[in-house]
Amino acid sequence: MALILNRTAAQGLASAPIKGRSLWADARRRFLRNRAAVASLVVLIAVGLFALLGHLAAAWSNEEIDWSMLGNVAELGAPSLYNGHYFGVDELGRDLFARTVQGTQVSLMVGIVGALVAVVVGTLYGATAGYLGGRVDSVMMRIVDVLIAVPYMFVLIVLLVMFGRSFLMLFIGIGLISWLDMARIVRGQTLSIKNKEFVEAAIATGVRTHTIILRHIVPNLLGVVIVYATLLVPNMIIFESFVSFLGLGVQEPATSWGALINDGAGQMQYGTLWQLGFPLFFFVITLFSFFFVGDGLRDALDPKDR
Amino acid sequence: MTSFILRRLAVAIPTILALIVISFILMYSAPGTPFTTERALPPEVMANLEAKYGLDQPFLVQLWRYVSGVVFAFDFGPSFLYKDRSVADIIRQGFPVTLTYGFWSFVVAAVVGITLGVLAAIYHNSWLDYLAVGVTVGAQVLPNFVMAPILVLVFTLWLGWLPGGGWQGGAWPYLVMPVIALSTSYMASIARLTRSSMLETLNANFIRTARAKGLPMRRVVIRHALKPALLPVISYLGPTFVGMITGSVVIDIYFSTGGIGMFLVNAAFNRDYSIIMGITILTGVLTILFNLAVDVIYAWIDPKIRL
Numbered sequence: 001m002a003l004i005l006n007r008t009a010a011q012g013l014a015s016a017p018i019k020g021r022s023l024w025a026d027a028r029r030r031f032l033r034n035r036a037a038v039a040s041l042v043v044l045i046a047v048g049l050f051a052l053l054g055h056l057a058a059a060w061s062n063e064e065i066d067w068s069m070l071g072n073v074a075e076l077g078a079p080s081l082y083n084g085h086y087f088g089v090d091e092l093g094r095d096l097f098a099r100t101v102q103g104t105q106v107s108l109m110v111g112i113v114g115a116l117v118a119v120v121v122g123t124l125y126g127a128t129a130g131y132l133g134g135r136v137d138s139v140m141m142r143i144v145d146v147l148i149a150v151p152y153m154f155v156l157i158v159l160l161v162m163f164g165r166s167f168l169m170l171f172i173g174i175g176l177i178s179w180l181d182m183a184r185i186v187r188g189q190t191l192s193i194k195n196k197e198f199v200e201a202a203i204a205t206g207v208r209t210h211t212i213i214l215r216h217i218v219p220n221l222l223g224v225v226i227v228y229a230t231l232l233v234p235n236m237i238i239f240e241s242f243v244s245f246l247g248l249g250v251q252e253p254a255t256s257w258g259a260l261i262n263d264g265a266g267q268m269q270y271g272t273l274w275q276l277g278f279p280l281f282f283f284v285i286t287l288f289s290f291f292f293v294g295d296g297l298r299d300a301l302d303p304k305d306r
Numbered sequence: 307m308t309s310f311i312l313r314r315l316a317v318a319i320p321t322i323l324a325l326i327v328i329s330f331i332l333m334y335s336a337p338g339t340p341f342t343t344e345r346a347l348p349p350e351v352m353a354n355l356e357a358k359y360g361l362d363q364p365f366l367v368q369l370w371r372y373v374s375g376v377v378f379a380f381d382f383g384p385s386f387l388y389k390d391r392s393v394a395d396i397i398r399q400g401f402p403v404t405l406t407y408g409f410w411s412f413v414v415a416a417v418v419g420i421t422l423g424v425l426a427a428i429y430h431n432s433w434l435d436y437l438a439v440g441v442t443v444g445a446q447v448l449p450n451f452v453m454a455p456i457l458v459l460v461f462t463l464w465l466g467w468l469p470g471g472g473w474q475g476g477a478w479p480y481l482v483m484p485v486i487a488l489s490t491s492y493m494a495s496i497a498r499l500t501r502s503s504m505l506e507t508l509n510a511n512f513i514r515t516a517r518a519k520g521l522p523m524r525r526v527v528i529r530h531a532l533k534p535a536l537l538p539v540i541s542y543l544g545p546t547f548v549g550m551i552t553g554s555v556v557i558d559i560y561f562s563t564g565g566i567g568m569f570l571v572n573a574a575f576n577r578d579y580s581i582i583m584g585i586t587i588l589t590g591v592l593t594i595l596f597n598l599a600v601d602v603i604y605a606w607i608d609p610k611i612r613l
Binding site: 142145146154155157158161162238241242245246247258261262265268269273280283287288 | 559
């Protein structure tokens with residue numbers, strides 16, 4: 001009896017499909033065990049929802065001026081649930097909640113566009129240079145060396161001044177810079193991958209060069225690329241905020257975290273600290289979260305690199 | 307070593323020239339001239355002005371004049387905004403200020419960052435380590451344009467300890483807040499880098515050997531571990547230096563210190579292209595030279611680098 005039971009148990013075990021653990025499943029498990037990273041991911045999702053859906057909760061638009069507040073912002077403009085200004089109003093009587101929602105949209109968008117350009121251009125450029133090697137590689141990387149040496153903050157200021165301030169110019173400026181470091185990192189990784197057996201096998205079976213790069217090299221780089229892209233987003237947000245802080249970023253009534261922080265900082269001697277506090281809060285928690293998620297991803301995708 | 311430096315210079319010099327030429331082309335192709343005003347000038351006056359500044363010459367002549375002026379005479383042309391002053395004068399006035407607080411910020415970032423990182427690695431997983439990690443993570447999300455208002459709020463508005471701005475020839479109360487604001491986030495990055503590379507080094511076999519021989523910890527760290535652990539930190543000093551110069555834009559606006567950042571932003575709002583270009587070129591050249599110096603130091607310390 002016991003024997004039969006044992007045998008059925010054994011059969012039951014054998015018939016249950018054996019679940020293989022893929023590299024990605026492993027990484028996911030490691031990431032989910034990292035409490036700081038998971039909490040940060042939740043915060044990021046919350047900030048994302050705030051940017052996407054915040055305008056539904058706002059009682060005012062981001063350009064409407066509440067005339068009853070004007071000139072009396074320090075006394076009347078504090079955050080309040082009764083008059084619909086959840087985050088208070090700015091010095092012109094505009095609703096800070098709506099402006100923070102709008103600024104969050106711009107800042108997140110800038111970060112994501114920067115990271116996307118870096119991922120697409122930087123990965124392809126770096127993988128191509130690293131895989132082809134030789135003279136092509138040295139010319140391509142020399143170009144990156146030259147571009148990295150340019151003081152970008154100033155070039156972007158020049159571009160914005162000469163060709164007018166617009167979203168397009170801002171994205172062009174950010175796109176110009178963001179891919180350079182990525183290209184270097186990807187090239188280094190490619191150099192170590194390209195001598196592996198599977199690449200040799202692909203060459204031996206006559207796979208064309210660009211197919212090898214796209215199908216065999218790039219997927220094996222994804223771990224590094226994802227980690228670096230996550231860490232790049234906060235840098236791009238800081239970069240845009242810096243430009244907006246100078247008053248050279250997006251134009252009114254559109255705004256961004258940098259512009260809001262600048263406005264708030266300019267008003268703080270009048271005691272309207274909420275103007276600095278709310279944008280600063282969103283700025284800081286978002287950057288924090290991106291750094292923690294990036295660290296978590298690095299630990300998850302590249303366990304030896306602790 | 308000499309051939310390594312020469313080879314790096316062979317790359318750096320064309321880069322600098324390219325930077326100057328690109329800057330000039332940008333300036334040349336910018337819409338409107340510096341004399342575009344609300345009320346159109348009579349064409350004769352316009353022609354006279356353009357002749358005075360050489361703007362009526364063909365493109366290549368203007369390019370040659372500009373490049374040779376910059377390279378041979380440190381002459382970036384006249385400022386259009388400050389009528390009686392040249393760009394070189396403005397740089398001579400603003401740059402020493404920027405260099406003063408930039409230098410101190412650099413020193414503070416490097417010394418505090420490295421000390422914090424080394425201590426955190428030695429006392430790994432102790433309260434000191436956690437404190438250092440906490441401080442550095444916190445400081446990393448506080449770039450200079452966020453630090454500056456917070457510092458003013460605390461030290462000027464609430465405590466009243468420090469003046470909210472001004473320069474006064476660089477007297478120390480005027481220097482404290484700019485230096486803190488400029489160095490914090492770089493200090494944090496340096497501390498993080500130092501900590502992780504020091505941890506890696508302390509786990510290496512040659513450190514175990516040194517410990518096994520009975521050397522005291524202090525000696526092991528200073529004589530054996532510090533040099534290899536600081537290599538990644540040295541390569542980060544280049545970006546730090548660039549950050550000090552670009553950060554001066556925020557510092558000058560916020561603390562009215564009067565460095566080149568202030569002139570740059572004023573020029574940007576007034577379309578004074580020659581000032582923008584002059585400062586951009588100067589910063590670019592300094593960046594390239596500084597990175598060159600960092601590369602040389604790196605190669606000098608690390609014998610694994612092939613020269």
